[in-house]
Structures are given as structure tokens and as C-alpha cells.
Amino acid sequence: MASDTLTSSARTDAEITGLDALEIAGRDKEVSRGARIWAATWPKLAALVIAIAAWQLVVWSGWKPPYSLPGPLEVGRELAAQAQGPQLWDGLVTTLRRAAVGYVFSVAVGLLLGLAVARSTVLRAAIGSMITALQTMPSIAWFPLAILLFELSEKAIFFVVVLGAAPSIANGVISGVDYVPPLLLRAGRNLGARGLNLYRYVIAPAALPAIVAGLKQGWAFSWRSLMAGELLVVGISQTSLGAQLTYSRELSDAPWLLSTMIVILVVGLGVDAAFGAADKAIRRRWGVLDQAGN
Amino acid sequence: MTSTTTTPQSATTAVALSGVTKVYGRGANAVLALDGVSLDVAPGEFVCLVGASGCGKSTLLNLVAGLDRVSGGQITLAGDANPGLMFQEPALFPWLTVDANVEVPLKLRRLPRAQRRERVAELLRTVHLADFGRKRPHELSGGMRQRVALARTLALDTPVLLMDEPFGALDAMTRDILHDELERIWSERKLSVLFVTHNVREAARLADRIILLSSRPGRIIYSTEVNIPRPRRIDSPEVAAIAAEVTERLRTEVGRHGQ
Numbered sequence: 001m002a003s004d005t006l007t008s009s010a011r012t013d014a015e016i017t018g019l020d021a022l023e024i025a026g027r028d029k030e031v032s033r034g035a036r037i038w039a040a041t042w043p044k045l046a047a048l049v050i051a052i053a054a055w056q057l058v059v060w061s062g063w064k065p066p067y068s069l070p071g072p073l074e075v076g077r078e079l080a081a082q083a084q085g086p087q088l089w090d091g092l093v094t095t096l097r098r099a100a101v102g103y104v105f106s107v108a109v110g111l112l113l114g115l116a117v118a119r120s121t122v123l124r125a126a127i128g129s130m131i132t133a134l135q136t137m138p139s140i141a142w143f144p145l146a147i148l149l150f151e152l153s154e155k156a157i158f159f160v161v162v163l164g165a166a167p168s169i170a171n172g173v174i175s176g177v178d179y180v181p182p183l184l185l186r187a188g189r190n191l192g193a194r195g196l197n198l199y200r201y202v203i204a205p206a207a208l209p210a211i212v213a214g215l216k217q218g219w220a221f222s223w224r225s226l227m228a229g230e231l232l233v234v235g236i237s238q239t240s241l242g243a244q245l246t247y248s249r250e251l252s253d254a255p256w257l258l259s260t261m262i263v264i265l266v267v268g269l270g271v272d273a274a275f276g277a278a279d280k281a282i283r284r285r286w287g288v289l290d291q292a293g294n
Numbered sequence: 295m296t297s298t299t300t301t302p303q304s305a306t307t308a309v310a311l312s313g314v315t316k317v318y319g320r321g322a323n324a325v326l327a328l329d330g331v332s333l334d335v336a337p338g339e340f341v342c343l344v345g346a347s348g349c350g351k352s353t354l355l356n357l358v359a360g361l362d363r364v365s366g367g368q369i370t371l372a373g374d375a376n377p378g379l380m381f382q383e384p385a386l387f388p389w390l391t392v393d394a395n396v397e398v399p400l401k402l403r404r405l406p407r408a409q410r411r412e413r414v415a416e417l418l419r420t421v422h423l424a425d426f427g428r429k430r431p432h433e434l435s436g437g438m439r440q441r442v443a444l445a446r447t448l449a450l451d452t453p454v455l456l457m458d459e460p461f462g463a464l465d466a467m468t469r470d471i472l473h474d475e476l477e478r479i480w481s482e483r484k485l486s487v488l489f490v491t492h493n494v495r496e497a498a499r500l501a502d503r504i505i506l507l508s509s510r511p512g513r514i515i516y517s518t519e520v521n522i523p524r525p526r527r528i529d530s531p532e533v534a535a536i537a538a539e540v541t542e543r544l545r546t547e548v549g550r551h552g553q
Binding site for chain 2: 012013015016017019020023024183184186187188189190191192193197201202205206208282285286287
């Protein structure tokens with residue numbers, strides 16, 4: 001009898017190993033690193049080439065005189081010259097500092113607000129819909145009030161940046177917490193995660209994708225608000241990127257204007273790519289990436 | 295109002311339910327899900343709860359697991375048992391590797407790191423997944439995920455296992471093998487199991503005792519001991535005979551609702 005049990009359990013072992021091998025066969029498809037980087041890069045290169053070509057074609061068509069719409073080559077030269085001097089870098093540092101301070105503060109406010117609203121039904125009823133309402137308000141419409149409140153100052157810009165970004169971040173947190181699968185909550189509680197531990201082990205990681213989406217949207221809003229603010233609230237000590245846009249327009253210096261725009265675009269794309277990478281990393285870990293790796 | 299309590303002296307029963315009643319909603323909308331269910335599970339006993347839809351099987355497990363409160367009656371667990379609960383879905387945390395999933399209950403019990411690592415390796419060996427610790431749940435098959443869930447539940451070191459149709463979503467072949475696995479682990483670890491299923495054959499294959507619940511409200515209407523020697527096979531005539539008998543009762547119960 002004993003040997004009977006032994007052989008039967010050895011057989012079960014073999015069956016299990018065999019079944020596992022069959023079921024996960026073909027799931028581990030490795031794509032080489034080089035191929036992956038190329039697959040991610042070439043559409044962007046193609047887009048860049050098409051954009052520059054279209055720009056050059058418009059310039060060649062003679063639609064506008066070259067002093068108001070210079071070609072890519074001239075703007076490229078201007079950009080290279082700007083990169084040599086301190087002005088561009090000073091402007092970039094000023095703008096990025098404002099963006100960072102405003103955004104970090106927005107993240108703190110948004111996360112706290114989001115958590116509070118997600119946890120408390122009273123708060124949700126009271127300010128949940130207000131957060132959504134705030135989000136629909138174009139941030140530039142806040143500036144007149146901000147200028148009345150804080151005059152033409154950094155504070156006015158900061159105020160609008162936070163009002164633009166914090167609601168999106170709070171909404172990300174709220175929807176993340178709302179859509180944590182109830183089954184995972186039950187499993188977590190059964191495994192001994194109660195109170196804060198439930199947040200640490202289940203709710204926070206489960207809500208992470210929605211929170212990152214909120215952070216990304218919050219960044220987009222804060223970057224837009226910041227640019228609007230820098231265009232409107234000029235004349236305060238430093239020459240930010242936004243201020244440089246205004247000055248270059250006033251001086252009718254089209255190459256300077258366009259090269260500044262390119263810098264703004266590149267910053268925006270860079271941060272967006274960072275959020276995209278974070279989002280993708282999360283989705284890969286969760287196994288919700290599709291076959292094409294998108 | 296009584297609720298789940300734990301007392302050390304009841305060593306003869308692992309789980310004791312006496313007159314457990316559960317009502318959802320209130321007033322005119324109140325629904326009686328469970329009505330006076332009394333049931334003792336002995337230490338090391340494998341009890342299967344069988345019933346049609348709406349018999350409150352899952353409600354019952356939630357109550358025993360302490361995830362919900364009884365409306366009346368009492369649930370007593372031997373010692374300070376915190377029963378482990380398994381669902382039809384593996385309910386693994388997709389953001390963690392297999393290792394880390396199994397480690398969660400150990401972390402929550404504040405075991406030191408070295409000890410945790412040892413326990414995780416041992417548990418994964420138990421469910422034959424020693425080589426898959428660094429995979430993520432989505433890289434595994436359904437049956438493998440359910441075994442990870444079993445290992446994670448076993449990491450609670452609990453003598454009581456509550457299983458809510460854990461193999462319901464698996465194909466027959468995988469299910470048969472997991473029956474063997476569960477039977478082995480149950481007998482090695484001397485677990486008390488309360489296993490909910492709508493599959494009568496599965497109940498006859500696994501159980502020491504089968505309990506049939508009526509639907510709306512859930513009441514115990516039939517109970518039978520299964521004295522077939524182990525290890526059993528799901529296609530054996532003895533298992534089929536028990537299954538036929540329970541199915542007959544179940545059909546009578548279901549038919550009652552059609553009148």
C-alpha cells in the first residue's frame with residue numbers, strides 16, 4: 001500500500017510538471033534589446049522628418065515672408081547659437097524650477113486631497129464633484145483673478161499651476177482607489193492586511209496605474225498653465241522661456257521665437273516620455289501589455 | 295447580536311457554526327441568505343458544501359473568514375485560528391512576483407527576511423512551483439496561478455482552509471490533478487477544510503462529509519458521510535454512486551423552486 005501511494009504521488013508529480021510545461025510553452029518570447037529600441041525609435045524619427053519637411057515646404061512655397069516664418073535651417077542655426085549663450089539656459093532653469101515647485105506642490109495637494117475624498121463619503125459628497133468642476137475650468141481663465149490676488153508675481157503663476165494640476169492628480173487617486181478590484185481587497189484582508197497595511201499592500205499598488213495616469217494629466221495641465229502664466233505675467237525679474245517668447249515676438253525675432261518654441265516642445269516631450277515609460281513599466285509588470293508591446 | 299469568537303477549549307471542533315443567520319438589506323428589501331445553519335467541522339475533516347445558486351455558500355465562507363458579520367447565531371474557531379480563504383479566481387497581486395505574493399502574509403506577520411525566504415521556497419515546493427518564483431502571475435497558466443494562491447493561503451499557517459469553488463474555472467484535466475494535490479496537502483498538514491462547490495462529483499471525490507444547502511434561504515437539508523478509502527479517483531464507481539445520490543437530492547431541491 002505504501003509503495004502504491006508513493007508511485008501514485010510520483011506520477012502526480014510528473015503529470016503536474018508535464019502540464020505546466022505544456023501550458024506555459026511559447027509564452028516566453030524574448031525580443032532583442034536592439035530590435036525593441038529600433039521599434040520604439042523609428043516612428044518618432046519618421047515623424048520628425050515629416051514635420052521638418054512640411055515646414056520647409058511651406059517656407060519654400062513663399063506663403064509668408066522669411067522674416068516672419070524662417071526655415072528649419074535658419075532656426076536650427078539660431079538654436080545652436082542660443083545653446084552657446086547663457087540666456088536660453090537661464091530661461092530654461094527658471095521655467096523648470098517653477099514647473100518643478102508648482103508640480104511637486106500640486107502632487108502633494110492632489111494626493112492628500114484624493115486620498116481624503118476617496119476615504120470619506122462626507123468629503124466625497126461635499127467636494128468630489130467640485131474637483132471635477134475645477135478640472136473643466138481652462139487654467140488661463142484663472143489668471144486675471146490670480147493677478148488681482150497676487151499681482152504680477154511668481155505667486156500668481158504658482159497659484160494657477162496648482163489649481164490646474166492638483167484636481168487631475170486628485171481625480172487619478174480617487175478613481176484608482178475606487179476601482180481596486182474588491183476580490184483583491186478581500187484576499188488582502190484575509191491574508192492579514194488591515195488598516196494602513198491594506199493601503200500599503202493592496203490599495204496603493206492596485207491604484208498605481210490610475211495614479212500615474214492622474215500624475216501625467218496633472219503634469220500636462222501644470223505645464224500648460226505655466227506657459228500661459230509666463231506669457232501673461234512678464235516683466236518680473238527673470239527671463240523665463242515664456243518671457244523669451246513674448247520678447248522675441250515684440251522684437252519680431254522669428255528665429256529666436258521658433259527656437260524657444262522648440263525648446264518648450266522638447267521639454268514637454270521629454271517629461272511625457274518619462275511618464276510614458278513609467279506607465280509602460282507598470283503595465284508590463286501587471287501583464288496588461290498587448291503583444292505588440294504597446 | 296453575536297459575532298465570530300475564538301475560544302481555546304473547543305479542541306474537538308475546528309469550526310463550529312450554531313444557528314448562523316445572515317440577512318442582507320433591511321425592512322421590506324431584506325433578504326434572508328442563511329437561516330439557522332449549524333455545522334461542526336472536526337479537526338482534519340474535509341467538508342464539502344454543495345448547493346444550487348442562491349444557497350449562500352459563499353456568504354457562509356465570508357462569515358467564517360470574518361470578512362462579514364453574522365446577523366444571528368455564532369461562529370467559533372478553535373484556538374486563534376485565522377482561516378485561509380481561497381476563491382474561484384486566484385486573486386493574486388498582479389504587481390508582485392510569485393515569490394512576493396506568497397511572502398505577503400509572512401511579511402504581515404513580521405517574520406524575519408531569512409525565515410520568509412525559507413518558508414516561501416518550502417511552500418512553492420509543496421505546490422510544485424519551485425522553479426517559478428520569479429515569474430509574474432500573468433506568465434502562468436490558470437492551474438498554476440491557483441496553486442500559487444494555495445501556497446499563499448498556506449503561508450498563513452492556519453489549520454482551517456476555506457475554499458470557494460477554487461477549481462471551478464479550470465479544465466477537467468487540471469482539476470483532477472489539483473484534487474490529488476489538495477488531498478495530499480490536506481492530509482500532510484492535517485487541515486480542516488470547508489470546501490464550497492456546485493460540482494457534486496468534485497464533492498464526492500474530496501469530502502469526508504457532504505452537506506447540501508437549500509436555496510433562498512440557505513438551510514442544511516441533507517448531510518452524508520463519504521466513507522470511500524483514499525486516495526480516490528473521480529471516475530471510480532463509488533464516487534459516482536455518492537454523486538448520483540447527492541445529485542438526486544439537489545435536483546429535488548431545485549425542482550421545488552420551479553413550482
